[in-house]
Amino acid sequence: METKRMLGVLGGMGPMAGAAFALRLAALTPADRDQEHIPVLLLNDPRIPDRSTARLAGGEDPLPAMRAGIEFLNTSGADLIAIPCNTAHLWYDELAEASQCPVLHIIEAVADDLRRQGVARGRIGLMGTAATLALGLYQRTLEQHGYECIVPQDDEVESLCMTSIRAVKSNRLDDSLAPAVECVQRLRARGADAVVLGCTELPLAIPHAVRPSLGMVTTDSIDALALAVIEHYQKAGKLATHRD
Amino acid sequence: METKRMLGVLGGMGPMAGAAFALRLAALTPADRDQEHIPVLLLNDPRIPDRSTARLAGGEDPLPAMRAGIEFLNTSGADLIAIPCNTAHLWYDELAEASQCPVLHIIEAVADDLRRQGVARGRIGLMGTAATLALGLYQRTLEQHGYECIVPQDDEVESLCMTSIRAVKSNRLDDSLAPAVECVQRLRARGADAVVLGCTELPLAIPHAVRPSLGMVTTDSIDALALAVIEHYQKAGKLATHRD
Numbered sequence: 389m390e391t392k393r394m395l396g397v398l399g400g401m402g403p404m405a406g407a408a409f410a411l412r413l414a415a416l417t418p419a420d421r422d423q424e425h426i427p428v429l430l431l432n433d434p435r436i437p438d439r440s441t442a443r444l445a446g447g448e449d450p451l452p453a454m455r456a457g458i459e460f461l462n463t464s465g466a467d468l469i470a471i472p473c474n475t476a477h478l479w480y481d482e483l484a485e486a487s488q489c490p491v492l493h494i495i496e497a498v499a500d501d502l503r504r505q506g507v508a509r510g511r512i513g514l515m516g517t518a519a520t521l522a523l524g525l526y527q528r529t530l531e532q533h534g535y536e537c538i539v540p541q542d543d544e545v546e547s548l549c550m551t552s553i554r555a556v557k558s559n560r561l562d563d564s565l566a567p568a569v570e571c572v573q574r575l576r577a578r579g580a581d582a583v584v585l586g587c588t589e590l591p592l593a594i595p596h597a598v599r600p601s602l603g604m605v606t607t608d609s610i611d612a613l614a615l616a617v618i619e620h621y622q623k624a625g626k627l628a629t630h631r632d
Numbered sequence: 633m634e635t636k637r638m639l640g641v642l643g644g645m646g647p648m649a650g651a652a653f654a655l656r657l658a659a660l661t662p663a664d665r666d667q668e669h670i671p672v673l674l675l676n677d678p679r680i681p682d683r684s685t686a687r688l689a690g691g692e693d694p695l696p697a698m699r700a701g702i703e704f705l706n707t708s709g710a711d712l713i714a715i716p717c718n719t720a721h722l723w724y725d726e727l728a729e730a731s732q733c734p735v736l737h738i739i740e741a742v743a744d745d746l747r748r749q750g751v752a753r754g755r756i757g758l759m760g761t762a763a764t765l766a767l768g769l770y771q772r773t774l775e776q777h778g779y780e781c782i783v784p785q786d787d788e789v790e791s792l793c794m795t796s797i798r799a800v801k802s803n804r805l806d807d808s809l810a811p812a813v814e815c816v817q818r819l820r821a822r823g824a825d826a827v828v829l830g831c832t833e834l835p836l837a838i839p840h841a842v843r844p845s846l847g848m849v850t851t852d853s854i855d856a857l858a859l860a861v862i863e864h865y866q867k868a869g870k871l872a873t874h875r876d
Contacts, residue, residue, distance in 0.1 A: 422680075557665055
């Protein structure tokens with residue numbers, strides 16, 4: 389297909405997060421009719437082997453399937469790629485290397501979103517998968533940007549973060565809210581100035597409507613990545629709507 | 633890409649509806665982890681010319697772009713196609729003809745959903761785009777199934793249905809609810825036993841949480857199409873989860 393611009397999305401990790409990303413991208417785009425929105429090709433492939441299991445328990449390597457997805461999006465006409473899965477960014481360098489077009493980095497998008505929300509320094513509470521947290525995916529980047537990170541204890545990662553994430557992945561959204569909110573509150577009690585929902589299942593666990601009641605800034609890694617896409621196309625002059 | 637099963641979705645009409653369809657498909661699939669979900673390739677291409685304008689006002693023909701999308705999904709490995717846009721089904725025969733794999737029909741999916749919800753006969757209120765309603769897309773099929781159809785008056789199609797649909801397409805969800813609910817209530821007052829949200833923007837205008845307060849059965853064309861996909865893969869033995 390010939391395209392002037394088309395966002396390729398390597399999704400399916402999990403499938404609800406991939407679809408929610410496409411939905412939030414449409415919702416956040418300044419557009420007045422269909423034709424002003426960003427064309428998106430979403431490969432929502434849930435068969436990609438589990439990222440956390442691969443990194444922490446010697447499970448099947450997801451890189452070949454992710455690389456094949458990146459190559460497919462490139463040959464299908466993508467001129468930019470987004471990967472709405474935080475843990476997948478443990479393989480970011482290999483995926484960016486496999487792509488002819490730029491691949492956005494979700495952790496950088498979250499750091500940008502913290503500044504966008506007025507949190508330019510301070511202590512950032514991190515939530516995410518066991519692999520994302522144990523392997524320091526956020527810590528490296530946020531400390532480079534001058535933030536201090538507060539990470540849940542190992543038992544909290546399992547009983548709060550992973551319990552919430554697994555509930556979303558198995559379509560039990562009602563069960564996902566309480567453990568996620570409990571984790572936010574514990575991080576807040578330990579001095580966090582803001583909390584990163586650093587797994588794309590977590591924004592589904594804590595819906596937008598609930599967040600004002602949390603009493604602190606949260607950064608939603610789905611929305612942050614969608615805003616990074618919109619900014620990319622705006623800067624490239626490829627998002628010219630009547631509102632510009 | 634090699635695939636055993638992959639749903640191709642011709643979306644973007646509008647983009648929020650295409651993404652919402654992928655989200656609802658994930659939410660409605662009986663799955664306990666990522667790998668049990670249905671792989672989806674969503675071509676969310678909002679550049680497809682407007683369907684209603686083409687049919688009612690001599691606008692640009694959307695068929696070439698839709699046909700190119702169907703062909704792209706086929707060559708990319710889709711073994712089933714869904715099109716989450718009711719109006720696009722005015723070209724269903726041409727699109728099914730262009731596809732090597734089966735293309736689900738959203739109107740049939742809605743008729744199945746009416747029976748699933750216990751409405752096996754009676755008067756069905758129709759909501760949709762001007763083109764969907766004026767060209768009898770639902771009326772033909774539902775009358776074949778033995779239903780009687782109640783259609784909004786021309787001025788109501790414009791002031792209620794189209795006003796709500798345009799609000800969704802331009803990301804003004806807050807403005808989309810009231811006109812859609814008003815249309816449901818008028819159809820109910822005229823004796824409708826159930827109302828079809830027969831444009832994929834309308835389920836976004838009237839969120840699931842609001843529907844119980846409407847006091848009547850509504851059929852959501854996004855959910856109906858998602859359930860048709862799940863049934864298709866279940867019947868083909870391609871949705872084997874631990875819950876089976």
